[in-house]
Amino acid sequence: MPETLAGYEPAAAAVLPAAVRDFVAGGSGAELTLHRNRAALDAITVTPRILGAVDQPKTTTKLLRTPCALPLAVAPMAYQKLLHPEGELLLAAAAAAAGVPYVISTLSSTPLEKIAAAAPSWFQLYWLRDRNLVGALIDRATEAGCHALMVTVDVPIMGQRLRDVRNGFALPPEVIAANLVDKYTEAHKTPGTGSAIAAHTALAFDPAFSWRDLEWIRRRTDLPLVLKGILDPRDALTALDAGADGLVVSNHGGRQFDGAPAAIDALSSVIDAVGNEMTVLLDSGIRSGADIVKALARGAHGVLVGRPLLWALALGVPADALTTLGRELRDAMLLAGCADLTAVADLITGRD
């Protein structure tokens, strides 16, 4: 078993088909933003405190009204059966065991109701051309007991993920978009030129997503509403006005606009704009407990963790990965002299 959360990637890479590994690991374009996420997190420094009488650091918090044993949620990620036959259910069970929310993807390969029954969940929503389908998804998520609605706002189209294009990546027969059994589904399956995943997105997603559409969503649900994929503080302020409860500062793990800043570098201006009034989560690049400390010391209230949990899922042990991450976070807090997350937020940060 890997000793660190970061250790799951090389371990999984050894057991996965190359095209699946590329689908998970890859970014868009020249992967400048993908690499920038890690370079920025590595370059950030956090100055530890001492003599804080810390024995058992308290990692609990509440994110969007959901109590969390750790300041994180499992990021929404499509098609988890690509990694493991049990897919979403195995990762959601791990989240439940770890006491953190699992964010169900619109593109989950297991029906959302089954996942929501397995773990405290939030539901992630893409803006689809079929408005009835969007409405139905919101209703289904609400009825299934999801605790929040996370609307992804940075995928008008899919970023050009050259690894998938060159691999001609398509979903295998046993993996489907389980929540979206409709006329577009077959597009995923058609190996041809380019990425079948991108072809499906182009067909199914509505790029013309607008603030007006968001108002429609806001009226449609009483669930806490969080926008995923915000980087510009002007948009953060508009989101606050539009009634959003939270934001995820994210560049989609370097998979959308290749040229976007590192999410951690965009965080501060968003926090300055709305940090006192909204829940702000940091996504894109988190690979360790120390990374969580960096994000929180820079003002985030919590983080999303994505790829490392897919690697652990591929190995069949996502619960172990979350256990490892929890230990890393507690160790980092101990070493940084922090009794709780408020103390983490008070740490001085720098940058190489």
Next chain:
Amino acid sequence: MPETLAGYEPAAAAVLPAAVRDFVAGGSGAELTLHRNRAALDAITVTPRILGAVDQPKTTTKLLRTPCALPLAVAPMAYQKLLHPEGELLLAAAAAAAGVPYVISTLSSTPLEKIAAAAPSWFQLYWLRDRNLVGALIDRATEAGCHALMVTVDVPIMGQRLRDVRNGFALPPEVIAANLVDKYTEAHKTPGTGSAIAAHTALAFDPAFSWRDLEWIRRRTDLPLVLKGILDPRDALTALDAGADGLVVSNHGGRQFDGAPAAIDALSSVIDAVGNEMTVLLDSGIRSGADIVKALARGAHGVLVGRPLLWALALGVPADALTTLGRELRDAMLLAGCADLTAVADLITGRD
């Protein structure tokens, strides 16, 4: 076919003679400025916007009174028959198909009239020792229907391009400076020590080009006048006073003064000086749609695209390359949440 504009270079490198590849790819001196152009563009970040209701981004603009389907022109580049037997005519046809101006080089290997008949064109002018020839070129360009005159101001002599020197690069018999059939022409052809191209330049170009000479040009033509090769904002202001309509912020693709700043880094001070009163284009290093977004977000009104189109020309498919670039630009605008180029100009930029 390459999936990206940047992909044409390796593809073309596989089919071109090494000396021609070097002539296109190389820079001057230690190639510090050549590499700096790319390093600077890679390091620039642009912060995307969201929920802008963007479906079909509008990429059209007007540059120097010329309507453009994309905010770019094909950079003036010499001797395009080195890359393909049809040379300038094939690339100009691609520009016409893409709806962007083609800038005819003084050193085109096809007579300017033939090119201007094939595409909406601007004419690029070098300042030659033979003043009658300069005047004749302006007259010919005007009569041929060129829509603007782009005067290159950064080639008093040719920068020392060591690849060409070491290759003893000379033009093959079938490639000529078609607009300049004069006493100097043979210099191009003489393989000897060093670069025959540089030898020709030393004979034919007048290094003592002055603001007074520019006034002479200004009086000579009513065409919009744009100076190519400006980096210092003091020169930008002088150019404005001298009646120029536009500027190209450029270090000649790293081929002239090796030590010049990256063009994209010099852009801001030029924009601050004259950006409201002149058309300012960015040249040197543009390799993708995301790069165009970066240039426009930093204040440029458009860009010149050079080497990538020569690589595509070598493969016989410059139109495909422009199609790819148009798609990259639209995708980048969609991903950055921009409905039009004004929105691009409003994006926040940063730098690693």
Next chain:
Amino acid sequence: MPETLAGYEPAAAAVLPAAVRDFVAGGSGAELTLHRNRAALDAITVTPRILGAVDQPKTTTKLLRTPCALPLAVAPMAYQKLLHPEGELLLAAAAAAAGVPYVISTLSSTPLEKIAAAAPSWFQLYWLRDRNLVGALIDRATEAGCHALMVTVDVPIMGQRLRDVRNGFALPPEVIAANLVDKYTEAHKTPGTGSAIAAHTALAFDPAFSWRDLEWIRRRTDLPLVLKGILDPRDALTALDAGADGLVVSNHGGRQFDGAPAAIDALSSVIDAVGNEMTVLLDSGIRSGADIVKALARGAHGVLVGRPLLWALALGVPADALTTLGRELRDAMLLAGCADLTAVADLITGRD
């Protein structure tokens, strides 16, 4: 014999078992902070002075009331018999010969009394769960004639040193924590999964070390009290209020919180806060006389030197290493035009 202090590491690496070499060389986590220490010191510049009439630079100083021939002390380091059968006694004798204090580790593999008899010593204290043992250690150190008490404040738990974890590193039978023969001792010896050293620390150390505990220590001894492992200037001020006489700005050689700033980068704000009222030493990364000049020019009153002396101990020649370092310091002072350490403190510094 290596010509430079830095040269002892490769020489020792050739004679040590890999696991011992890793135990000494390694850092925690991804070793970001370990590498940052060196990168920061390499990047710092110091501007030499001229014509200072310097012939024999005066390197003497007083640190925590202890006269020192060089502005340094031998850092406290555990289990020196891992490197050489004579262990601490050989290195302490070298310190005595060089005229610098030797800091006895709580985890020395030789009883502290024997070491203190061999060299002018300070005693380093870890905060153990067994409070009687802590008290006894303070009493023993005082009775043995130690001149200062250095309390390590950055090890509530041991940082995750992956090299040791992967090596399953445990102490060999002949190496013991000679000052701590108690119920936990055997933990060091048990090869199993992970680092036996870390297992021992987890059992024996009390992570809940507090400022109140420090007050208890302060009352318990009249020795000069110095806290090792401070990086945040707010903690420096609290330490001053708590009656500490000195501080060691240190990230434990990159072995504790991986994400901490380079010690040399954290130095200035600590100096600004308390530099006029406390003795401030710099630890973590010193590898040459020029490094000492850098630390002192940045405001430190002295430094701790650690790993290089262990490498020299492994070769059986720690006295040679201290001689080399003394020569390097004098040479650096001569080349920087400094007659004494006050002149070093007046040098202008920069950073690449």
Next chain:
Amino acid sequence: MPETLAGYEPAAAAVLPAAVRDFVAGGSGAELTLHRNRAALDAITVTPRILGAVDQPKTTTKLLRTPCALPLAVAPMAYQKLLHPEGELLLAAAAAAAGVPYVISTLSSTPLEKIAAAAPSWFQLYWLRDRNLVGALIDRATEAGCHALMVTVDVPIMGQRLRDVRNGFALPPEVIAANLVDKYTEAHKTPGTGSAIAAHTALAFDPAFSWRDLEWIRRRTDLPLVLKGILDPRDALTALDAGADGLVVSNHGGRQFDGAPAAIDALSSVIDAVGNEMTVLLDSGIRSGADIVKALARGAHGVLVGRPLLWALALGVPADALTTLGRELRDAMLLAGCADLTAVADLITGRD
């Protein structure tokens, strides 16, 4: 023949004994400052001007009352017969042909009088323990017609040049310190442990050189007096007060204090302090005409060129190297749009 000044180094490396190559190429310590000199010059940008009507850039200037065809002098360098049997006489003749001053080293392997007869020369002085010898050298240089006295102030001892130490470098029998035939001479010749060059320096040089000694020199000669090896602006002001006419901002090519800033980075503060009142030359790292433009754009009045000319001397063609450098400078000035050196000083500079 190399096409560039920088090209002489690899060409010479192929013909020189490794120990001589190392003696010329090496720096002190970890060679941090050696590499920093080049990294800093490469990182500096200079923004070209346009349309300056420049045809034949005027490179002439006057340095320390000496008319110079180029804004440079040949740096003082010891033992040039190591590179070529004719040694100093061949390089001095090249300087004379190029119209630039040749700086005779105290440690020249040819008597200073012979060199001064071959070229317009300055004399470089080390501060030796034998004060009569120092006085005699000043008198000899004056009588020989040297036009300036350049006093090296950054060699109280020799920096530890590890390449020489490891090579056990000693002078071959046919190379002597021709101006210093005295009791120390034999030290150069004794292969033993370490560098025989350093051993000689330790014996012959007086590290306790002081401002008072400089006053003695100032009174002793009416020649223009320039101090070589200044980096701190406070020393520059003292030098002005002491009656010096010029300064060389230099870190001795990275051969003395390893940790010093790049000379080009130290230049600005020295220029700010005394640039209007003294002649300030930049030494350390100049390898091209573009580098000279960078130095002058940063405020230097001229530069010293060292190692590249030794490489050319090793190939027997120092005159060609100076011709190449003159061409590079004129080309760089043309490309930067500068009619003369005053225009160069007006260029805008930046730094990556």
